[in-house]
Amino acid sequence: MTELPFEQVRTLLAVVDEGTFEAAAEALHVTPSAVSQRIKTLEQRTGRVLLMRTKPVRPTESGQVVLRFARQLATLEGEVWAELGIAGRPGPARLPIAVNADSLATWFLPALARVPRDPPVCFDLYREDEAHTAALLREGQVMAAVTSAAQPVAGCLVRPLGLARYLPVAAPRFAARHLSDGPLERSLPEAPVIVFDRRDELQDRFVRTLTSGRTGAARYRHHVPSSEGFCDAVAAGLGWGLVPEPQARPLLRSGALVEPAPGRKMDVPLYWQQWKLDVPALALAAETIAAAAAGSLYPPQ
Amino acid sequence: MTELPFEQVRTLLAVVDEGTFEAAAEALHVTPSAVSQRIKTLEQRTGRVLLMRTKPVRPTESGQVVLRFARQLATLEGEVWAELGIAGRPGPARLPIAVNADSLATWFLPALARVPRDPPVCFDLYREDEAHTAALLREGQVMAAVTSAAQPVAGCLVRPLGLARYLPVAAPRFAARHLSDGPLERSLPEAPVIVFDRRDELQDRFVRTLTSGRTGAARYRHHVPSSEGFCDAVAAGLGWGLVPEPQARPLLRSGALVEPAPGRKMDVPLYWQQWKLDVPALALAAETIAAAAAGSLYPPQ
Incomplete structure (x- = not known):
């Protein structure tokens, strides 16, 4: 993975986030044919089709793996800026987390309020949809999930939270x-x-x-x-x-x-699934949320 | 539209609802190649591509129009069975409605509880996602929607409900x-x-x-x-x-x-959008919901 060219990986991320090659080209200030060329090169390099050319475009299973890498890369870059205390930093750290609807309506938000927010962190919650949570984790759209799925998603750690x-x-x-x-x-x-x-x-x-x-x-x-x-x-x-x-x-x-x-x-039974990646803000949130879950849910069997 | 062959239209509906040609074939008790053939014939007849061959398959814009027709057809058939009092009727009437999240959390459910349920009716609610509600209405997945979108969706009537x-x-x-x-x-x-x-x-x-x-x-x-x-x-x-x-x-x-x-x-401002179709259960729900909205929301400007 370390030999994936970052520029092409970032282009893939832009195409998926923006939905079309044209919109990605605009966001990246390049021509659509440059975008198209980078994706083709990345696909040749990985030997896999990474995008379904639908409207909006959608990542294939292989594309999801490269996307997770792209998002983890962006997160690590953010950490570097934060640790260096560089003024041009793009804003507070972002913690995207998927949560099942019943947890969101009961114990999760009081738990989240206890997560230290200094340095500043923005919680970016996705209401879990069983069918999509695995895909959200796999392509790195979320860093973590509160889910009833016990099976670890590729590239993720899983730990039991308790029984709802x-x-x-x-x-x-x-x-x-x-x-x-x-x-x-x-x-x-x-x-x-x-x-x-x-x-x-x-x-x-x-x-x-x-x-x-x-x-x-x-x-x-x-x-x-x-x-x-x-x-x-x-x-x-x-x-x-x-x-x-x-x-x-x-x-x-x-x-x-x-x-x-x-x-x-x-x-x-509910589980915490998260990226295998050492991000301090994520580790802090995971500990606080697991402790709160232990106080609100019944002990796992 | 009246000359669309019903069997092919129903096959299109099955393919979209089941997600794949194979699953549709199983549901319809025919071979996958029969399903494929019917879709091809329907596409030749309408002169349009109706399905994107993704996994799961997705309807094109033209496909959505034919789908709405298919669902309206199924609803009207249900009405016929109900009016004839035929025992083999497949179950209670289904009213699929999209509702924006804040209405669902405040005035909508008490309103829905007032809709007469004799003859029996099942409410099939979709939490509105602005981006998808238009598509849900267009392809007839829902018969009606409580939405902030004032612009009538193709094939729908719109009326103001009030101000939230x-x-x-x-x-x-x-x-x-x-x-x-x-x-x-x-x-x-x-x-x-x-x-x-x-x-x-x-x-x-x-x-x-x-x-x-x-x-x-x-x-x-x-x-x-x-x-x-x-x-x-x-x-x-x-x-x-x-x-x-x-x-x-x-x-x-x-x-x-x-x-x-x-x-x-x-x-x-919130609006009620619904199919232009005379379905008694829908008309009754629309009146009850509009009356409840008038009691809970501020008057439209």
Whole structure:
């Protein structure tokens, strides 16, 4: 990797960030054909196609590896400027981190507020989308992620943070209408359910556990892709759902929600994935966030 | 459009929804080469390339138009089954709607809970991403959207819903540290700011209004792409930001937030965009949501 020509690597980064060869050319103050030539040379050098020529262009798997290198390079350069105390430094350090929506809505921001911000650091959060987080890490768009994916992404370290607990809850009048007739194993699979998005399988997994696998996915599903919107939709009586314990507790106490299956819960393990790269600001954030997670989540098994 | 062969149109829909020709073939119980042949025929018939052969495949602009037609067709078919009261009906009506994050976190879900659900209807919400909402509407992935985009998307009707009000707020100790020294026109542009994501220009617009356009974008920015996470980040003292009035009011009352520029605000007009198609469930939802918006938002100018 050390023999990759930096100018071409930076050009690849500009093309992906700007979306087109033309926009990258403008950003780099060169002609589009110079951009095109540099990418071709880089592809010949690596022996791989690095970009899909779509609009906007998208990196191939090989392209993602080179991109991560480009972004790590830019971060290390920033560190050098900071350590040298050079005035022309382009601004505060940037820490791009992907976070799953429920963590973002519960324990993550109080944790982030505890990360020392001297020297100044900007947090650049991405709401984790399971499907994209691996790609964001792989191409170095984010330096780290709070994710339910245990498998380390190529080029990343992984450490367990703890278990996020979810409680099955419903509004009282919803429970009275849909869940009071006969055993829960029969009524719950037939009742309207709130799910986060198409990839959210937590509710279906809970139903399978409850019915020992005898039932398929609920037919009557609302999709509410927002952590607090999800909780609001349950409280508004649109359906039942598994709500993070920190959001559910106050509403259970006030009577806005009830537990149709008292004592039942689902625990989801969360992990911290980060670049294998010695960036002091990242190491400091990782320690603070892991300590806060230990205080907010249940211990990993 | 009426002479488009339905089988080929449905095949196009399956390919886009499943992501690959192979997965579509499996879903439709035909061979991949049959799928490929149908798409080719449809492209010859329309004289346009309809799909980019990426992984997953993506519709071209022309492909989006045919896709909207395909989804509208599927919806109308569903209506026919419902009206005929046919038992083999595939399930409750589906209402896919895109909603901007701040509406989803404030007035939208209580509004949605008021939409009559007899006959049964499933709400399939997409968190609006300005950049994608137009495409979602254009290709018919959603039937309607709550959006700040006033320009009607091709094939859609637009109506104003009202003005969402945002208040510039900060945590008390943040204001004391960053905003108490000299006039706000000088201190605010230098202070750390929370912005939703890269496309969020609300804070920058507020600073330009405050300084009569003399200042550029803040250098010290945190990106927090979650409506409640945004409010939490401001309350945690990470930066100042413009928070929706319904979220800001209780925190201002409790003293968790202060207004560095009392009386200042930003109003963002919101619109309802929907298919030009007579679907009763959609019409009912549109009326209920518009009425609720009129009760929660400020009147449009």
